[in-house]
Amino acid sequence: MEAQPVVGQHEKVGGIWAHHFLESTERCIPAIEKRPREPGGKIEVTFYKLDEGAPNEFAGTFYQTMMDMARMDEEMGHQMCAYVLSAINVWFPMSNTIENFMRGINWQIQILYYPSQQPKNMSMSIPVTWREILVTFAQVLLIFFKNIFDVNYTKYMLKRVQAVRSLVSCPDAHDNVLALPLERAKVIRHVLGGAFTLRKELLEYILTAKNETSVLGRMCTYLSEILSWTDMTHILFMFEELVLTSSPVLRSSEVAVEARNLDMALVSIRMISHPQYYKILAPVSDHILVDRNKFPILTEVARRLKEGKSLSAQNFRGSANVNPDTVNRLLALHRGQHKPMSKVYEKTFEFLAGRLSTSDGHWGLMNNYMDEV
DSSP: OOOOOOOOOEEEETTEEEEOOOOOSOOOOOOOOOOOBOTTSOEEEEEEEEOTTOOTTHHHHHHHHHHHHHHHOSSOSHHHHHHHHHHHHHHSOOHHHHHHHHHHTTEEEEEEEETTTOOTTOOOOOOOOHHHHHHHHHHHHHHHHSOOOTTTHHHHHHHHHHHHHHHTTOOOOSSOOOSSOHHHHHHHHHHHTTOHHHHHHHHHHHHHHTTSSSHHHHHHHHHHHHHTTTTOHHHHHHIIIIITTTOGGGGOGGGHHHHHHHHHHHHHHHTSSSGGGHHHHSOGGGGGGGOGGGOHHHHHHHHHHHTTTOTHHHHOOOOTTSOHHHHHHHHHHHHHHOOOOTTHHHHHHHHHTTOSOOOSSTTHHHHHHHHHO
16 A cells, blocks of 8 residues: 655745655555666666656655665665665755766666656655654765765764754654665765766755755754865865964975975865865866875874864874874974964965965965965
């Protein structure tokens, strides 16, 4: 028997109509349909969309069904990814970007609309509350941006689940709290996480929605903080500990090449509308500029200076090939001659947001900033 959608009150958040659903511990697990490979190498997938003008109360039921399909897909491959994209498209309508991405990686797309073209073998899931949906939705979004590792996935996600539950006033659940188990999350990250256009548009939706005074706004504010400086902790450490303090380390001949690399990286970061999301918004071809292998010594010096000041420094791992004697010499140089850190943190985001001018030359951006301090 198909589960009927529950009618309730609606809430408009960020231009997206959300729905408050009654909570239920029961689920109708949909039937699984395998996807064949088309002759010529194309993979056939089905992308599900809500009918234009469909009643708003169907949105949560449809989202939950797509997530259940993703959790139960036997092949755990391309169609599972299509289910996840179908679920995302409910709250962040970006079907044009999704369809272009699918075609760009040689997928043959079949588009089915709900409820007008609902397959007979698809049983719709019994919906959960809107707040419970946000808890799983936040996890799905993080999978696109964060690296997935066996050793920390469950711990990392459960920590985020706890935080989001508190933000959206959602009671603890008694069943599955992970949106997707580890192995499925790894597939999603591998297939979809490298898609520049998908990641960029998802971030744009997050940054827009975080301005709303709603539960979605609170969730997206939290995500925007989690995603800031993704894969760029080393840049942030060097900027705060060396650039903002006018450290003489940056003028040492032992790190001349690395200092030049850092100068180029900061110039590139400054050109992005939201510098803290550089690895998401910048073209992939530019990511080499902030690769930590370009500044192994400076990164280690900055990490050592951060010890005791930041919890993130405790878990940060630099290069294992750095000569400790070189690092110790540079630390002594810094600690013996650096300027006080007066008001430097007030200028951090002003600088990275691009409101300071730059000049040409080896020390362009750094020297210009130092003149302003």
